[in-house]
Amino acid sequence: xxxxDIIRALSELVRFLKVSNSRVEIRIVGGAALALRYLERxxxxxxxxxxxxxxxxxxxxxxxxxxxxxxxxxxxxxNTEVTKVDAFPTMGKDVEWxxxxxxxGVQILIPVAEVLLVMKLKANRPGRxxxxxxxxxxxxxxxxxxxxxxxxxxxxxxxxxxxxAAGTAVRILEEHESYFSNPPGPPKFNIH
Numbered sequence: 158x159x160x161x162d163i164i165r166a167l168s169e170l171v172r173f174l175k176v177s178n179s180r181v182e183i184r185i186v187g188g189a190a191l192a193l194r195y196l197e198r199x200x201x202x203x204x205x206x207x208x209x210x211x212x213x214x215x216x217x218x219x220x221x222x223x224x225x226x227x228x229x230x231x232x233x234x235x236n237t238e239v240t241k242v243d244a245f246p247t248m249g250k251d252v253e254w255x256x257x258x259x260x261x262g263v264q265i266l267i268p269v270a271e272v273l274l275v276m277k278l279k280a281n282r283p284g285r286x287x288x289x290x291x292x293x294x295x296x297x298x299x300x301x302x303x304x305x306x307x308x309x310x311x312x313x314x315x316x317x318x319x320x321x322a323a324g325t326a327v328r329i330l331e332e333h334e335s336y337f338s339n340p341p342g343p344p345k346f347n348i349h
Contacts, residue, residue, distance in 0.1 A: 158189070158200055158201055158202070158203065158204065158234075159192075159200050160192040160193065160197075160341065160344070162200075163189050163192060163193060163201070163204055163344075164193070164344045164345070164346060164347075165228065165347075166204065166224055166228055166230060166234060166235075167183075167185075167204070167258070167265060167344075167346060168346045168347045168348050169223075169224045169227060169228060170183075170220055170221065170224050170235070170263075171258070171260070171261065171263045171265075171346060171348045172348050173219075173220035173223050173224060174216065174217065174220050174261070174262070174263050175261040175262070175263065175348065177213070177216040177219070177220065178262065179211065179213045179216040179217060179220070179262060179263070180211060180213070180262040180263070181209050181210065181211040181213065181217055181262070181263055181264070182209065182210035182211065182264045182266065183206055183209060183263070183264070183265045183266070184206060184207040184210075184254065184266050184267070184268075185204060185205065185206050185265060185266070185267050186205045186206065186207065186239055186245065186267070186268060186273070186276065187201065187204075187205035187239060187273075187276070188201035188202075188205070188289070189201050189203075189204040189205060190205075190267035190268060190273055191273055191289055191292075191293075192341075193257060193267060193341075193344050194255065194257060194267055194340060194341070194342075194343065194344070195270050195273065195292070195293065195296065195340050195341075196289060196292040196293070196296070196340070196341075197341055198288065198289060198292070199288070203231070203233060203234050203235070203236045204234060204235050204236065205236050205237075205238075205239040206235055206236065206237050206239070207237065207239065207245065208237050209237075221234070221235050244276050244279050244280055245276065246272065246275060246276070246312035246313055248313070248314055248315075249310075249311050249312040249313055249314040250311040250312050252268055252269075252272050252312075253268065253269045253272070254266040254267065254268055254269070255267055255268075255269060257343055257344060258344075258346050260348065261348065265346075270293055270296060270297055271293075271297060271308060272312065273289075273293060274290065274293040274294070274297065274308070275308060275309050275312045275313065277289050277290050277293065278290060278305070278309055278318060278319070278322040278325075278326070279309075279313065279319070279322070281319060281321050281322040281325055283321075286325075287325055287329075290322075290325055290326065290329060291329045291332075294326065294329050294330070295329075296340070299326075299330070300330070301330070302323060302326055302327055302330065305318065305323075305326050306318045306323070309322075
C-alpha cells in the first residue's frame with residue numbers, strides 16, 4: 158500500500174464508521190505511520206494498528222470488511238497482530254501520540270517519530286527496516302550510538318540495543334552522505 162492507498166483506505170473506514178455512528182480510536186504504527194507522517198517510503202503490505210479503543214467492536218469489524226471489499230484489499234489490511242510480536246514498547250517511557258485525524262467520533266493517532274525509531278531498531282529486519290531507520294535517525298538528528306542506545310533503553314528498560322541494530326545504526330552514522338527526507342506532512346483524509 159502506498160501513502161495514497163493508506164489514506165484512501167482509512168478515509169473509507171472513517172466513512173463506514175461515521176454511518177454507523179461508531180466512536181473509535183485507531184492507533185496506527187509501523188510502516189503505515191511512517192508513510193502517513195514522517196518519511197517518503199516504499200509501500201507497506203498492510204496497516205499495523207494496535208487494538209481499537211471502542212465499545213462497538215462489531216461495527217468496527219464490519220467497517221474493516223466493507224473497506225476490504227470496496228477497495229479489493231485483503232481481509233487483514235488493517236492488522237492488529239503487532240501487539241503479539243512484542244515490538245510495541247509498554248514498560249518504559251510513556252509513548253506519545255500525535256492525532257492525525259479527529260472527526261465524526263473517529264480518532265486516528267500515530268506515535269511520535271522516536272517511538273517508531275525504537276520499534277524499527279527492535280525489529281531491525283535486514284534490508285527491510287534499514288531505510289526507515291536511516292530516515293528517522295537523520296530526521297531526529299542523532300549523532301552518536303550512545304544517544305541511540307539511551308533512547309532505546311528508555312522505551313525498553315532492562316534491554317540493550319540488539320547487536321545487529323547497533324551495527325546498523327553505526328553504519329548509518331558513519332555514512333558520508335546524510336539521507337534526509339522532508340516529512341510529507343499531515344495526511345488529508347477525504348471523508349465527505
